[in-house]
Structure formats: structure tokens, C-alpha cells
Amino acid sequence: MRGDPGSRERHGEPHRVVVLAIDEVVGYDLSIPPQIFGAAKRGERDLYDVRVCGVDRRPVRVESGYTAVLDHGPEALEDAQTVIVPGTRARGPRVDGVLTPEIAEALARIPPGARIMSICTGAFVLAAAGLLDGRRAATHWAHVDAFRRLHPRVELDEDVLFVDDGDVLTSAGLGAGVDLCLHVVRSDHGTAVSNLAARSCVVPPWREGGQSQFIERPLPETGEGSTAATQEWASRRLADPLDVAALAEHASMSVRTFSRRFRAETGLPPGAWLIQQRVSHARQLLETTSLPVDRVAAEAGLGSAASLRAHLNAAIGVSPLAYRRTFTPPAGTTR
Incomplete structure (x- = not known):
């Protein structure tokens, strides 16, 4: 930039x-x-x-x-x-x-x-x-x-x-x-x-730039057949070993049906959405806490510091430590 x-x-x-x-x-x-x-x-x-x-x-x-x-x-x-x-x-x-x-x-x-x-x-x-x-x-x-x-x-x-x-x-x-x-x-x-x-x-706080423009239902219905409740459930459990099968089970759908409806509502496959949410949570932890990088990776559900480094580099092109330094005020200053 x-x-x-x-x-x-x-x-x-x-x-x-x-x-x-x-x-x-x-x-x-x-x-x-x-x-x-x-x-x-x-x-x-x-x-x-x-x-x-x-x-x-x-x-x-x-x-x-x-x-x-x-x-x-x-x-x-x-x-x-x-x-x-x-x-x-x-x-x-x-x-x-x-x-x-x-x-x-x-x-x-x-x-x-x-x-x-x-x-x-x-x-x-x-x-x-x-x-x-x-x-x-x-x-x-x-x-x-x-x-x-x-x-x-x-x-x-x-x-x-x-x-x-x-x-x-x-x-x-x-x-x-x-x-x-x-x-x-x-x-x-x-x-x-x-x-x-x-x-x-009063707008959504974050959508990844790589998300598709072509979303069939941009505002998911909350009734039967929607994945909105599962999205909310998963976003509060990012540290857990979630995968597409676990999300589909929570939604009481087959993996195939869940994946199709999830993409229609969010513009992303469920697995890509999970990675996006985990990287976003990791970024917030890096900005607002002093947790070690391996702990940040675990809290975000990304497993290891190496995994976090790879995903963060793919998303924004920097390492976790470099990203954290961006949001750490120099000594003697306040933000």
C-alpha cells in the first residue's frame, strides 16, 4: 500500500x-x-x-x-x-x-x-x-x-x-x-x-474480498432449511475441530444438501467459510491480546503456528508477528 x-x-x-x-x-x-x-x-x-x-x-x-x-x-x-x-x-x-x-x-x-x-x-x-x-x-x-x-x-x-x-x-x-x-x-x-x-x-462488519458477487440468498432465512443458525453456532466454536460434516449434522442435513444451501446463502463453500472465520478471529486475537502465536492458532481453530502463518500469509501476505506489530503502538504512545 x-x-x-x-x-x-x-x-x-x-x-x-x-x-x-x-x-x-x-x-x-x-x-x-x-x-x-x-x-x-x-x-x-x-x-x-x-x-x-x-x-x-x-x-x-x-x-x-x-x-x-x-x-x-x-x-x-x-x-x-x-x-x-x-x-x-x-x-x-x-x-x-x-x-x-x-x-x-x-x-x-x-x-x-x-x-x-x-x-x-x-x-x-x-x-x-x-x-x-x-x-x-x-x-x-x-x-x-x-x-x-x-x-x-x-x-x-x-x-x-x-x-x-x-x-x-x-x-x-x-x-x-x-x-x-x-x-x-x-x-x-x-x-x-x-x-x-x-x-x-448498521452493516455487516466483514466480508472477505474473495467472496463471490453471486449469492443467491444474501440474507439467509432463519427458518427450516436455512444454514444461518449453524453459521452462528460454528462462529462461537471456532476452536473446536469442526468440519463440513459436523456443520451438516448440526443443521440436520446431508453434507451435499448442506453444502449447496450454505453456498447459496453465503457465496462460499462451508470449508472456505470456516477458514475465513478462523483467520478473522486470529487477526482479532493478534490485534487485541498478547497471546503467543501458537495459542492464537489454537484459539482460532487453525491448529499450529505454522498453519496460522500459512493461512494469514495467503489472506493478507504477512506473518502473524508482523501483523501484530502493525497494531502495537510504539513505546510511549497511545492509540
């Missing part, structure tokens, strides 16, 4: 996030970053300073039939540490695969080292700027054919919720933008802060 998300915070200043609204902006996408990052606090202290700007000082048309008057012009980008481009239906990037001069001039104001993100079809803007060439990226599944036609050099993954490629992060549509913003808060400040932000916004 380019830059240091915590650098301003260490100097007593919140991290500066600037949302660039382009004409025909998707209103839902535009509202996500101010809500999520605005809810990220440590005590009463804001961790992010979120500003919304346009490519000029004029009001911005919203694709759903109204106009937004923004507080800032493109000069706000010059002090940005993170820039977020919401989805847009602007013809230049969306249809022709090119930037208008106004959009190009606005993007040129972004300082070197800034983290750059897109939500939904905002990826078309980043791709038209050449920022996604040779990189993995995500966008809304309904627009993948047009995206591939316009930007064949981008490694588009049509199935995932979001892609974290270090200094450039992209998400699928709408709700996946919430997932991406919470992922960034979690990466910057840990599980406790991101969970509080999610609770404040």
Missing part, C-alpha cells in the same frame, strides 16, 4: 480521504465513503477527514435523477492521502474508455503516494487513466464484458467483491463498496475500530 495510512494520525491529524464525484455519479456509491470512514473513531477522535469534490466547482448530476452540490473543488485532491472514485455513467470513461480533459486534470492533482480506490464502475475511470494496466481489479459483474473490451490489459476478476492490490483497490457494485471501505479501515486501524464503524452504520 502506497504511503502510510497512519502517518497523519501519529501527528495528531486524521487521514485525509477525498471522494471524487464525476458527473452521472452513482448516488449510493457516493454516500458510502463519508458514512464508513466518518464512523471510524478512536474514542471521540475522528480517524479520517473525508471530503467530497468534483472535477470543477459545478454541481454534479447523480444518475438516479437529482443534482448534488459539493463542498469542494478539485483542489481538495492535492492534499489527499486516499482518493476514492465512486461509480459513474459518464460517457467518456464508461462508453469510450477515455478520460475527458476535466477528469484527467483532476486526477493529475493527486499527489504521489496516495492510495487510490474505486467503487463499482469507478474502475472504468481508473482503467482509462492507465492505473489498472497489468493489475487485478474488480467491478460490477453486469459491466465486465464492456470493461474487458475497453481495457484488455487489466486482469479483471468478475466474481469477487473487491481486490486489494496494495496501492490501488477496486470493488464490485454497491454493497461491495461498503465491504471495501471497511476492509481499509480494518487494515489501517484494526478489527475493533472497523467493527464499531460497521455497527454505527
Whole structure:
């Protein structure tokens, strides 16, 4: 990830996030970053300073039939540490695969080292700027054919919720933008802060970026035939030797039926979901406790320190000790 998300915070200043609204902006996408990052606090202290700007000082048309008057012009980008481009239906990037001069001039104001993100079809803007060439990226599944036609050099993954490629992060549509913003808060400040932000916004606290966009029943029914009760049961017993057969037995289903219904409700196979939950719990323990790494692995149901190391490295590319150091304040400071 380019830059240091915590650098301003260490100097007593919140991290500066600037949302660039382009004409025909998707209103839902535009509202996500101010809500999520605005809810990220440590005590009463804001961790992010979120500003919304346009490519000029004029009001911005919203694709759903109204106009937004923004507080800032493109000069706000010059002090940005993170820039977020919401989805847009602007013809230049969306249809022709090119930037208008106004959009190009606005993007040129972004300082070197800034983290750059897109939500939904905002990826078309980043791709038209050449920022996604040779990189993995995500966008809304309904627009993948047009995206591939316009930007064949981008490694588009049509199935995932979001892609974290270090200094450039992209998400699928709408709700996946919430997932991406919470992922960034979690990466910057840990599980406790991101969970509080999610609770404040009344949204699920965490979905893995690699989870499928294609979920048949995103909100599981709690009645007969649902796996929701088993998900809750398993999430409280991650240290136990659970496997798919144990989950199916709890749900009173055959393994085949349970696996099919579980994937329909969560977008993941049961085994992958278990690993995801265990890695998430291990991360929280590493952030919030001083337990030895082998004990963290056991508490999370991952068995050994070596297993935890392998799974954590696969998920986020760091070792348990390196991850813990990220969330350990230097001596003499408080977080």
C-alpha cells in the first residue's frame, strides 16, 4: 500500500480521504465513503477527514435523477492521502474508455503516494487513466464484458467483491463498496475500530474480498432449511475441530444438501467459510491480546503456528508477528 495510512494520525491529524464525484455519479456509491470512514473513531477522535469534490466547482448530476452540490473543488485532491472514485455513467470513461480533459486534470492533482480506490464502475475511470494496466481489479459483474473490451490489459476478476492490490483497490457494485471501505479501515486501524464503524452504520462488519458477487440468498432465512443458525453456532466454536460434516449434522442435513444451501446463502463453500472465520478471529486475537502465536492458532481453530502463518500469509501476505506489530503502538504512545 502506497504511503502510510497512519502517518497523519501519529501527528495528531486524521487521514485525509477525498471522494471524487464525476458527473452521472452513482448516488449510493457516493454516500458510502463519508458514512464508513466518518464512523471510524478512536474514542471521540475522528480517524479520517473525508471530503467530497468534483472535477470543477459545478454541481454534479447523480444518475438516479437529482443534482448534488459539493463542498469542494478539485483542489481538495492535492492534499489527499486516499482518493476514492465512486461509480459513474459518464460517457467518456464508461462508453469510450477515455478520460475527458476535466477528469484527467483532476486526477493529475493527486499527489504521489496516495492510495487510490474505486467503487463499482469507478474502475472504468481508473482503467482509462492507465492505473489498472497489468493489475487485478474488480467491478460490477453486469459491466465486465464492456470493461474487458475497453481495457484488455487489466486482469479483471468478475466474481469477487473487491481486490486489494496494495496501492490501488477496486470493488464490485454497491454493497461491495461498503465491504471495501471497511476492509481499509480494518487494515489501517484494526478489527475493533472497523467493527464499531460497521455497527454505527448498521452493516455487516466483514466480508472477505474473495467472496463471490453471486449469492443467491444474501440474507439467509432463519427458518427450516436455512444454514444461518449453524453459521452462528460454528462462529462461537471456532476452536473446536469442526468440519463440513459436523456443520451438516448440526443443521440436520446431508453434507451435499448442506453444502449447496450454505453456498447459496453465503457465496462460499462451508470449508472456505470456516477458514475465513478462523483467520478473522486470529487477526482479532493478534490485534487485541498478547497471546503467543501458537495459542492464537489454537484459539482460532487453525491448529499450529505454522498453519496460522500459512493461512494469514495467503489472506493478507504477512506473518502473524508482523501483523501484530502493525497494531502495537510504539513505546510511549497511545492509540
